[in-house]
Amino acid sequence: MVKEYDLSTTYEKSQGKETATYNEVIRFYAELDDAFSSVSFIEYGETDSGKPLHLVIFNPDAEFDPEYFPEEKQVLLINNGIHPGESDGIDATMLLFRDLAQDSIPIPKNTIIATIPVYNIGGALNRNTSTRTNQNGPASYGFRGNARNYDLNRDFVKADTKNTKAFYKIFQALDPDVFIDNHVSNGADYEYTLTHLLTQHNKLNGELGNYLHQEFMPALEDSLANKNWPITPYVNVFNESPEVGFAQFNDSSRYSTGYATMFNSLGMMLETHMLKPYAQRVEGTYEFMKTTISIIDKNSTKILKARANNKTQFAAAKEYFLNYEIDSSKTSTLQFKGYQDTLVKSEVTGLDRLQYNRNKPYTKEVTYYNYFQPKDTVNVPKAYVIPQGWWQVIDLLKANHIEMQRLEKDTIFNVEAYKITDYKTRQNAYEGHYQHYDTKVEAYTEKVRFRAGDFVVSTQQEGIRYLLETLEPIANDSFFNWNFFDTVLQQKEHFSPYVFEDKALQILSTDSILKRNFDSIKKADRNFSKNWYSQLDWIHKHSEHYEKSHLRYPIFRMLN
Known part of the structure; x- marks a missing residue:
């Protein structure tokens, strides 16, 4: 007897008012796997919730091991x-995979499609009806924070959660050519249901960045407009009118699409508009994914070639650009469909508030700042040398398939080291950290003895961008800025002033250059000349007694 499956979803049964619970999602995909040979439902590592992360793969050829995917096929990961309160993608992707399996929509010829059904499982289990304050449905939904209250879309570099480590396994196994992350927006009001947040094309760089900006984006916008689903870039303004113009979102490495960029994947985030009815948002998400699949499938050869060229370009790079900022000398103009807005007196505060009038739609030219340029440039080293004691960093590199070699014996290398000369620190907690920013370093060369078991990490590998974005301390989302090396910021050994007085005198008497510099500073700096401890501390820091590890970045660069 053939088993029959009810593959209708909670979303459909509720006539577009409800989203599936986590257990309903898992049961749906398990049954889809059971019913169709083209679908595979796989467990991939644990999450903070204690439950495993899942991956679903659709492949009509019934090959589900990424190691054996044909080279001519591209991979899309959804x-x-x-953020489980933003559940549009959960329901839309269930419909998409069912329709693909049932052959009721066009099957891509050149694309294998994979999805993580629910990434933030802890948040999905924490179901409520009120935390998405401004959102128009569904009736109930999950919570933004995960089982440990992390926002997972800020965790892709620091990997504080088991979710992210499980994601690494999926992403590195699939090596997706295209990546979609489905979201719901907050912010301004406007006519669109759909907005796109594509990876910043200058940062993606090379042939791949050009394809995304010059070919994919226009094709996506035109195709959806022809289907009566107009789409605009993500409206990156909140308490002001979109008419003033707005900038493309800068998706740094902490975000999912920024993480994808480090591995030369085309990243795109869909942001449906929170104020539109839930059914409209889910249907729009479905159309966005279906349209994207159609475009990338027709251009698979071009995408694969562009991605390969990007990898080759960066593998041979002598310089690498960091910390992209808006280039206001270049802009685009949007024919933006918005609503007339005005400032009125608030009945709550008595002060001005922004109010949109949906009875007065408009189409106006709006300036869009979607060109960026790097603020910083670093020379690409031949390799990094990482002492084995920094195992947390080493483990993350390994999880991201970074190749490295262990030293078989103690070895002295002539390396470039960094001294941390300045940095600022957030005053409030941010995703479990007091993050650093505006970090500055001073480079110098020295001979350093490394121990057997320390790691040499060549930059001549596919993960070069990940290495540079995480190991260069000035990078916005570097491991240094995420507090991985804060122990070197604290001086461990100090001096007793009454004892060091005699040593300080001896040091100055045997080093005439140091004495001359000391006297010069005392003469030029009145505060220094009146602070006995600052003077002793200065001498200590210029003596052999001062620990080398203080403010010395503990990862070293091999230049040749």
Whole structure:
């Protein structure tokens, strides 16, 4: 007897008013796997919730091991429920995979499609009806924070959560050519249901960045407009009118699409508009994914070639650009469909508030700042040398398939080291950290003895961008800025002033250059000349007694 499956979804049964619970999602995909040979439902590592992360793969050829995917096939990875209150993608992707399996929509010829059904499982289990304060449905939904209250879309570099480590396994196994992360927006009001947040094309760089900006984006916008689903870039303004113009979102490495960029994947985030009815948002998400699949499938050869060229370009790079900022000398103009807005007196505060009038739609030219330029440039080293004691960093590199070699014996290398000369620190907690920013370093060369078991990490590998974005301390989302090396910021050994007085005198008497510099500073700096401890501390820091590890970045660069 053939088993029959009810593959209708909670979303459909509720006539577009409800989203599936986590257990309903898992049961749906398990049954889809059971019913169709083209679908595979796989467990991939644990999450903070204690439950495993899942991956679903659609492949009509019934090959589900990424190691054996044909080279001529590209891979699309769709992520859902990173913020489970933004559940549009969860329901839309269930419909998409069912329709693909049932052959009721066109089957891509050149693309294998994979999805993470619910990424933030802890948040999905924490179901409520009120935390998405401004959102128009569904009736109930999950919570933004995960089981440990992390926002997972800020965790892709620091990997504080088991979710992210499980994601690494999926992403590195699939090596997706295209990546979609489905979200719901907050912010301004406007006519669109759909907005796109594509990876910043200057940062993606090379042939791949050009394809995304010059070919994919226009094709996506035109195709959806022809289907009566107009789409605009993500409206990156909140308490002001979109008419003033707005900038493309700068998706740094902490975000999912920024993480994808480090591995030369085309990243795109869909942001449906929170104020539109839930059914409209889910249907729009479905159309966005279906349209994207159609475009990338027709251009698979071009995408694969562009991605390969990007990898080759960066593998041979002598310089690398960091910390992209808006280039206001270049702009684009949007024919933006908005609503007339005005400032009125608030009945709550008595002060001005922004109010949109949906009875007065408009189409106006709006300036869009979507060109960026790097603020910083670093020379690419031949390799990094990482002492084995920094195992947390080493483990993350390994999880991201970074190749490295262990030293078989103690070895002295002539390396470039960094001294941390300045940095600022957030005053409030941010995703479990007091993050650093505006970090500055001073480079110098020295001979350093490394121990057997320390790691040499060549930059001549596919993960070069990941290495540079995480190991260069000035990078916005570097491991240094995420507090991985804060122990070197604290001086461990100090001096007793009454004892060091005699040593300080001896040091100055045997080093005439140091004495001359000391006297010069005392003469030029009145505060220094009146502070006995600052003077002794200065002498200590210029003596052999001062620990080398203080403010010395503990990862070293091999230049040749």
